[in-house]
Amino acid sequence: MRIAPLILAALALVACNTSNTVVPGTVGGGPGQPGFQQVVTNGWLNSKTNVTDVREDVVSGDMKRVQVSVYSDQLTSQNFSYRFEWFDASGMRVQGAGEAWQSRQIKPKETIQLGSVAPSPRATQWQLKLLDTNHPLNQ
Amino acid sequence: MKRTIALCSLASLSALVACTPATYKDSRGNDLVVSLDQPNIQDFNQAADKMVQSMMVSGVLERAPRKPAVMGISRIVNDTSSQFDTDQLTKKIRVALLNTGKIEVTNTIGLGGAPEDPMAKGVQDMKDFESGNANKAPDLPDYTLTAKILENRASAGDTRQVSYIFQMSLTDTRSGRGVWEGEETITKQGQKNTVGF
Numbered sequence: 001m002r003i004a005p006l007i008l009a010a011l012a013l014v015a016c017n018t019s020n021t022v023v024p025g026t027v028g029g030g031p032g033q034p035g036f037q038q039v040v041t042n043g044w045l046n047s048k049t050n051v052t053d054v055r056e057d058v059v060s061g062d063m064k065r066v067q068v069s070v071y072s073d074q075l076t077s078q079n080f081s082y083r084f085e086w087f088d089a090s091g092m093r094v095q096g097a098g099e100a101w102q103s104r105q106i107k108p109k110e111t112i113q114l115g116s117v118a119p120s121p122r123a124t125q126w127q128l129k130l131l132d133t134n135h136p137l138n139q
Numbered sequence: 140m141k142r143t144i145a146l147c148s149l150a151s152l153s154a155l156v157a158c159t160p161a162t163y164k165d166s167r168g169n170d171l172v173v174s175l176d177q178p179n180i181q182d183f184n185q186a187a188d189k190m191v192q193s194m195m196v197s198g199v200l201e202r203a204p205r206k207p208a209v210m211g212i213s214r215i216v217n218d219t220s221s222q223f224d225t226d227q228l229t230k231k232i233r234v235a236l237l238n239t240g241k242i243e244v245t246n247t248i249g250l251g252g253a254p255e256d257p258m259a260k261g262v263q264d265m266k267d268f269e270s271g272n273a274n275k276a277p278d279l280p281d282y283t284l285t286a287k288i289l290e291n292r293a294s295a296g297d298t299r300q301v302s303y304i305f306q307m308s309l310t311d312t313r314s315g316r317g318v319w320e321g322e323e324t325i326t327k328q329g330q331k332n333t334v335g336f
Contacts, residue, residue: 060195063239081169097191097235100184101169117192120238131169133335 018042022051022068022128032057036068045132048078048106062121068114068128072106079105079133084116086123094123103133170335175327177221178288178303186305186323187231191239193321199309200241202318204281207243210236210309211280213250219290219303228305229286245280282318283310300328 018041025035036054040046053069072078081101086094096119106112116126164171171181194200200208212233215225236242246256247263254260267273289304302324309319 060198060239060241061201063195065196083167094238096188097231097238099188100167100181102185103169115192117195119191119235121240133169 017132018045020045020049020130022054022130024054024056024126042132045080045130048072048074049080049082049130051128052111059117064118064124064126066116066126066128069111070106070114070130071111072108075108077105077107079103081131081133082114083129083131084114085127085129086116086118086120087125087127088122089124091125094118094120101131172332172334173327173329174332175299175301175329176332178219178223178227178325180227182303182325183227183231185325186303187228187235189323190305190307190321191232191235193323194236194309194319195239197319199319200239203241204313207241208281209245209278210242210282210284211245211248211312212255213283213285213310215285216287219288221290225286225288228288229284232284232307242282245278248277248280280312283312284308285310297330298328299330300326302326 020042021039023037023039025037028034032055034054034056036051038046038051049070050073051068052071055067057065059065066084081103083099083101085099086096088094099119104112104114114128116128118124118126166180167184171179173179173181200206212229215229217223217225233244237244247254247260249255264273267275284307286305286307289306291302291304293300305321305323305325307321308317310316311318
């Protein structure tokens, strides 16, 4: 009986290990700053990868580039993984040849930048997926 | 008796947990095996992705003499202690560059005069002969790509660390000068191979 609360707590933590998503917003903050929307399903992850700024520009003539700043409110170094996904104007996925989840470490109270360049000039929309790789249960 | 049943149940459960059946995994996912003794598929993915993005950000292909520019694949050196086909890196880069629409890769001119696609070379020669252009100058690449993969190892106590350093250069064949260079280092640390980040 005494371990029941522990099991329930563990299950709750496992259930919380979901991804967060960032997409460009509809109301921008100025040229090259499209604004953003965060879909937060994992509060713990959001506390160490809270998006504070999104910037966009164009490189190599016609390839969109995006840079997302994330801030950690934690008091210890944390790890997380992320992946940018790109879509064409119709919303169809445009997959980059080397596109893969990448791992990053963020120090306490630090802001870091995550970036990506569109895999093709056709890729005009993006979304950023964030996933926890340093969940309390995985320590 | 109850204790025996409980022990047997526990042993059976342990056996079930211990034996993980083989399953398919997303090759671009974050729960793949991470090895300390060889580069993994995710290392090649990450290196290729970063290299191509670096090349795009540099804007070098905007200064190409023609669009799309033509690129030849030159020497690709694996200088690590692992045996692997360097196409695991170069193919991803070629695919990514082709998808940008800014570059095309020649398959009829290769390192040491050996075309990558001998049949394409033969057909090209035959077509040139039939059209009376047998002596025309070949379509030479505007750029050549070279790469080297290096390995750096270190350890402290039981903790091992391995870094794979991916170096790549793009040379303008008009001048012979390097017009873009990229380096991506992927470092892994731990005591044993594991699954996931």
